[in-house]
Amino acid sequence: MSVMSSQESILSGRRISLTWVIQAAAVLILLYLVSVPLFMNLVTAFRGPPESLPLDPGTFFTFDNFKSIYQFPRVLTIFRDTFAFALGSVALAFVFGFTLAFLVERTDMPFKTVVYVTALTPLMMPTIVVVLAWMFMLGNSGGLINVLIRTVLHLPGTGPFDVFSLYGMIIIQGASLIPLAFLFSSSALKGMAPSFEEASAASGAFFLTTLRRVTLPVLRPHLLSLLILMFILSIETFEVPALVGVGAQRQVFATEIYWSLNPSIGLPQYGEAASLALTFLAIAYFLFFEYSRQMRDAARFATVTGKGFRPRQIELGRWKAAAFAFVAVIGLVQVVFPIVVLLMASFMNRFVVPFLQPLPPLTLHAYRDVLTDPRFLAAIPNTIFVAGTSAFIVSTVSSAIAWLVGRSSFPGRKLLDFIASSSVTVPSVVVAFSFLIFYLSIVDWLPVYGTIWILVLVFSYRMTVGYRINLAAITQLSRELEEASEASGAAWPTTFRRIVIPLIMPSFVASFLLVFFLGFRDATLPLIIGSRDTPMLTPLIWEHIQVGELGPAAAESVISLIIMLIIGTLMRKFLFGYVK
Amino acid sequence: MLKVENLVKSYRTVHGTVQAVKKVSFEVGTGEIVTLLGPSGCGKTTILRCVAGLERPDSGTISIDGEPVFSDSARRYVPTHARPIAMVFQSYAIWPHMTVAENVAYPLTVGRNKPNKREIADRVAHALELVRIPELAQRSATLLSGGQQQRVAVARALIRKAKLILFDEPLSNLDAKLREEMRIEFKELFSREAVSALYVTHDLLEALVLSHRVVVMNSGNIAQSGSPRDVYSHPRDEFMADFMGAGNVIEGKVAGESNGFIQVDVGFGTLSSASNGQSFSKGQSVIVAIRPEAITLSGDVGLLSFPCRVLTDAFLGTGMEYLIALQEHRLRVRMPPTAAAFDIDDEAFINIRPESCVVLQRLN
Numbered sequence A: 001m002s003v004m005s006s007q008e009s010i011l012s013g014r015r016i017s018l019t020w021v022i023q024a025a026a027v028l029i030l031l032y033l034v035s036v037p038l039f040m041n042l043v044t045a046f047r048g049p050p051e052s053l054p055l056d057p058g059t060f061f062t063f064d065n066f067k068s069i070y071q072f073p074r075v076l077t078i079f080r081d082t083f084a085f086a087l088g089s090v091a092l093a094f095v096f097g098f099t100l101a102f103l104v105e106r107t108d109m110p111f112k113t114v115v116y117v118t119a120l121t122p123l124m125m126p127t128i129v130v131v132l133a134w135m136f137m138l139g140n141s142g143g144l145i146n147v148l149i150r151t152v153l154h155l156p157g158t159g160p161f162d163v164f165s166l167y168g169m170i171i172i173q174g175a176s177l178i179p180l181a182f183l184f185s186s187s188a189l190k191g192m193a194p195s196f197e198e199a200s201a202a203s204g205a206f207f208l209t210t211l212r213r214v215t216l217p218v219l220r221p222h223l224l225s226l227l228i229l230m231f232i233l234s235i236e237t238f239e240v241p242a243l244v245g246v247g248a249q250r251q252v253f254a255t256e257i258y259w260s261l262n263p264s265i266g267l268p269q270y271g272e273a274a275s276l277a278l279t280f281l282a283i284a285y286f287l288f289f290e291y292s293r294q295m296r297d298a299a300r301f302a303t304v305t306g307k308g309f310r311p312r313q314i315e316l317g318r319w320k321a322a323a324f325a326f327v328a329v330i331g332l333v334q335v336v337f338p339i340v341v342l343l344m345a346s347f348m349n350r351f352v353v354p355f356l357q358p359l360p361p362l363t364l365h366a367y368r369d370v371l372t373d374p375r376f377l378a379a380i381p382n383t384i385f386v387a388g389t390s391a392f393i394v395s396t397v398s399s400a401i402a403w404l405v406g407r408s409s410f411p412g413r414k415l416l417d418f419i420a421s422s423s424v425t426v427p428s429v430v431v432a433f434s435f436l437i438f439y440l441s442i443v444d445w446l447p448v449y450g451t452i453w454i455l456v457l458v459f460s461y462r463m464t465v466g467y468r469i470n471l472a473a474i475t476q477l478s479r480e481l482e483e484a485s486e487a488s489g490a491a492w493p494t495t496f497r498r499i500v501i502p503l504i505m506p507s508f509v510a511s512f513l514l515v516f517f518l519g520f521r522d523a524t525l526p527l528i529i530g531s532r533d534t535p536m537l538t539p540l541i542w543e544h545i546q547v548g549e550l551g552p553a554a555a556e557s558v559i560s561l562i563i564m565l566i567i568g569t570l571m572r573k574f575l576f577g578y579v580k
Numbered sequence B: 001m002l003k004v005e006n007l008v009k010s011y012r013t014v015h016g017t018v019q020a021v022k023k024v025s026f027e028v029g030t031g032e033i034v035t036l037l038g039p040s041g042c043g044k045t046t047i048l049r050c051v052a053g054l055e056r057p058d059s060g061t062i063s064i065d066g067e068p069v070f071s072d073s074a075r076r077y078v079p080t081h082a083r084p085i086a087m088v089f090q091s092y093a094i095w096p097h098m099t100v101a102e103n104v105a106y107p108l109t110v111g112r113n114k115p116n117k118r119e120i121a122d123r124v125a126h127a128l129e130l131v132r133i134p135e136l137a138q139r140s141a142t143l144l145s146g147g148q149q150q151r152v153a154v155a156r157a158l159i160r161k162a163k164l165i166l167f168d169e170p171l172s173n174l175d176a177k178l179r180e181e182m183r184i185e186f187k188e189l190f191s192r193e194a195v196s197a198l199y200v201t202h203d204l205l206e207a208l209v210l211s212h213r214v215v216v217m218n219s220g221n222i223a224q225s226g227s228p229r230d231v232y233s234h235p236r237d238e239f240m241a242d243f244m245g246a247g248n249v250i251e252g253k254v255a256g257e258s259n260g261f262i263q264v265d266v267g268f269g270t271l272s273s274a275s276n277g278q279s280f281s282k283g284q285s286v287i288v289a290i291r292p293e294a295i296t297l298s299g300d301v302g303l304l305s306f307p308c309r310v311l312t313d314a315f316l317g318t319g320m321e322y323l324i325a326l327q328e329h330r331l332r333v334r335m336p337p338t339a340a341a342f343d344i345d346d347e348a349f350i351n352i353r354p355e356s357c358v359v360l361q362r363l364n
């Protein structure tokens, strides 16, 4: 008896120490990656003079930074433009994304694969590439869509659309959010017990009545949280307002911060940028709290029941053609046109509408320029390295944190949960800026600024994506699966190796892939924090667009799309094969 | 009220086609409660969903109150919301974003001719009264126990005064005691409100208590239908006997017939059994079904008794159940609590009452 109990305590003692080390490390990394730079941002906002770093000698405490921001009408303009842009984009994305999801999940729409491809392909395109494609499609005089409309309606002159406008920004941002709206809506529709809608039909309600009075209200928390999330993403997006909004004279938070750091004349205004960032952060956090509240409601409305069969599908009948036309138009605009215009522009150095305008000769000029540019050749491995390393860090740390929050009785787990899940809230521009001032301030002690490592660090900031996926997986796993292993006589290390790791592997891989893709696409972070010695793909495209070299920009876009496709396919094959 | 003819429904899945319902016909008369009874996966829910219009059958016709709502030959398919039905779901499907009263009122507010507010309020109050939860009207639907949700679902089905009410295992999510109470309450409610209903269940007792007629299903076919008493005491074949809880089944050959009983040679002797009006030929292979309570166990040898050995005993509260060995057969015997007790490995004798044995066709 006494032998038994002493052995037991040895086992549980080792178990505690093993997990303790892993978890303590994860907590420290999380705090370092997420909290420290934000704290630096807070300090900077209240330090003067504005062009100094907060730890420089001669700086002092001040409210001046806020005073210079909160001047009328400047602050009003920023708020107005930011909100108009975000609200418009959210509305557009929701209407199209939800409709696509509804068609797939609830109707007998034919060719559902086409809908999936249409809805999800844009995920593979970096936002900056999307913006470039839209410039070719909505350009005032030569844009593909404008020329098509003018030809069909026999309109003279230019237009009717101009990409450099508020609605141009909204169309681009809204279109790039459609995949998210689609994914969220279709998983909400999938998760809803079919009997809610069937009970309404059996009460005599027509399907539109059911949609309005049962489906939408039951999913209200899910859909509201989707709307809020898209709003957060829209106010934080940088590429769209920076490339398109400038021409339209629109100022949003994200771009204002950037211009404070890169003024056309004078020194970077750190203090001003920090106080803008802080205001921006406050708005984002307010939205985030609202988002979390809706998610809790969604959980309370728990809609899922055990039956695994697909719900009944509405028969579209003669509406089938209309539904398919709807999908086809979205597919053209979201997938076909962008690829066509980018390919043409890359091979002709500019874009003309085929059949309607004489084609310039094909040339490989743009590709030759790009492929002989040493910065571009360095940018490819750099980008893959940064995206891959940071994805590994995020997946590892976030699965450990998820384990800690979902499984243990660790006293600080509420706070950990908050930190890990709120990193999505912090706008990219603010993240980049915080890292910039933090590592500039400590460059004497920790010289990572100007190296590739600062990019790895800043890319690892995005814990939330990995954390959400891993937490969902871990909380769904019944604790009894582990207990059953222990009850079968397996000690904790064996249980960890044979049961826990295989069980969380799929979510680990999923989070790795997602974070990798998000990193590869991102332009904001490398633009603000990168340096000439560490070229990355998206800032190069950005530079070319800025100086009007659209041919090389298109060639680089095409190449990065191909790389993304190859890596995506390879990783899926390799990693999913391994998981199975 | 409801007439289902030659209903066929199959599902295509990744693993091939599942024939869920194979040419089924039955009727539900006005004011009649008909239960669809059968083991899991036999197609009960599928039939119910076809009647509701939630599934489109492959072929057959369904008419409600004389109106065809589905017919493959006439290419007719009335969508669910236009059928004169109400339905109670297994999961209750109480909408979480409405109060109890709003849930119950819903069917009145979505149809063609909506009653005015006063009338809706009155009818909601009345319906909640019928299911005995008038005090819950303003409660949020997320704050209800399983039994309360069940009552709300029933009130929602009653309020529309639909021609036909469909129930899909409405009691299966409740605990045993509550299920027993609700059974009785349902029975009383149904007869008071004179509802016509098609009621799906896999619980034998529920079907026997509630229905005027029982339709027993077996893998997509109707195995037998009739009054509860009829199907219970006169199972037609081996499946039915087993499903009705006959307990003991012994194979044998028909040896002859005498004064209304069939004599069956079962190896250890000859059993006299009732024939349920079916005819058998001499030498035919048959099954004899014997309920456990039709066998008596005693320590003394009797006129028509067989020697056996007690294998296990179990105390059931209402009596004792023994498993005994009689040559290669294992039989369950149920004795009242007042009878003499036996121990494991006791040698004893059993006596089988002929009127409680039933001869059945063998299912190939």
Ligand SMILES: Nc1ncnc2c1ncn2[C@@H]1O[C@H](COP(=O)(O)OP(=O)(O)OP(=O)(O)O)[C@@H](O)[C@H]1O
Binding pocket: A309, A310, B011, B012, B013, B018, B019, B020, B038, B039, B040, B041, B042, B043, B044, B045, B046, B047, B202
């Ligand atoms: N949507 C579906 N897709 C594929 N197969 C289905 C579907 N619905 C039912 N089935 C299959 O059809 C058969 C009959 O199912 P049904 O739900 O009618 O059974 P049931 O008698 O109601 O069973 P239970 O008592 O378990 O509810 C089963 O084999 C089931 O697996």
Ligand SMILES: [Mg+2]
Binding pocket: B044, B045, B046, B169
């Ligand atoms: Mg069923």
